[in-house]
Amino acid sequence: MSAPPAIRLEGVGLDFGSAPLFRNLDLRIGGGGITVLLGASGVGKTSLLRMLGGLEKPGYGHVVADDGLPLAGRVAWMGQQDLLLPWASIADNVMLGARLRGDAPDRARMAHLLESVGLSAHAGALPATLSGGMRQRAALARVLYEDRPVVLMDEPFSALDSITRARMQDLAAHMLARRTVVLITHDPLEACRLADTMLLMSGYPATIEEMTVPAGTVPRAVDDPAVLSAQSRLLRRMLQ
Numbered sequence: 001m002s003a004p005p006a007i008r009l010e011g012v013g014l015d016f017g018s019a020p021l022f023r024n025l026d027l028r029i030g031g032g033g034i035t036v037l038l039g040a041s042g043v044g045k046t047s048l049l050r051m052l053g054g055l056e057k058p059g060y061g062h063v064v065a066d067d068g069l070p071l072a073g074r075v076a077w078m079g080q081q082d083l084l085l086p087w088a089s090i091a092d093n094v095m096l097g098a099r100l101r102g103d104a105p106d107r108a109r110m111a112h113l114l115e116s117v118g119l120s121a122h123a124g125a126l127p128a129t130l131s132g133g134m135r136q137r138a139a140l141a142r143v144l145y146e147d148r149p150v151v152l153m154d155e156p157f158s159a160l161d162s163i164t165r166a167r168m169q170d171l172a173a174h175m176l177a178r179r180t181v182v183l184i185t186h187d188p189l190e191a192c193r194l195a196d197t198m199l200l201m202s203g204y205p206a207t208i209e210e211m212t213v214p215a216g217t218v219p220r221a222v223d224d225p226a227v228l229s230a231q232s233r234l235l236r237r238m239l240q
């Protein structure tokens, strides 16, 4: 994997119809860490993520990597839905990118990744036979198979029960270490466990405020007192 770049938004604007989502927005997403994006529903988090991934073109301004190289081809995406192909095995789903590119699939790499996410025994299974948490682990293995330095995650764990969610947070934090990760979540505990940098979006057009993160390295423990008090401060702030 190439070095994880920082990403800059320079004077970015985006409107949908008459609604100004962003006006002259400047923002730097640090390289090689997890930036968590929080904010009320509809404030523009997904739109910002889509601009970072090149899926949405800003009305004006630029989205650039700090190393001066194009971002295209260096970004992987993980969303709330696992988007696994229902008719393909877990193994084939993990190697899907290679197949789409016409590359020879790397079965050893796939097997290693499935082992890392605890799914070795399910390589030949169809997605429908797995639990939601297992399918998200398969989706994570697919992201890791692609080995992109930038990973954009739009509420990837929000459909999971709280125990599975906490396990996925630990797994993702370990497996995605040293990549440039941007994670959207509505869950203050998830934000406080996983953020190296925490950004709160609010208003129309949106402004972005950097929040203080708890001390300690990611993933922080679920019962860390600093995490729990930061979580309640954050929730109170989000309710304002």
Ligand SMILES: Nc1ncnc2c1ncn2[C@@H]1O[C@H](COP(=O)(O)OP(=O)(O)OP(=O)(O)O)[C@@H](O)[C@H]1O
Binding pocket: 016, 017, 021, 039, 040, 041, 042, 043, 044, 045, 046, 047, 048
């Ligand atoms: N392609 C589009 N065309 C028109 N309007 C859009 C489009 N994409 C997003 N919007 C609008 O832009 C606003 C921001 O949407 P966005 O999905 O970015 O918000 P969000 O903060 O991610 O919300 P949520 O937390 O509910 O997912 C919403 O009002 C939405 O309806």
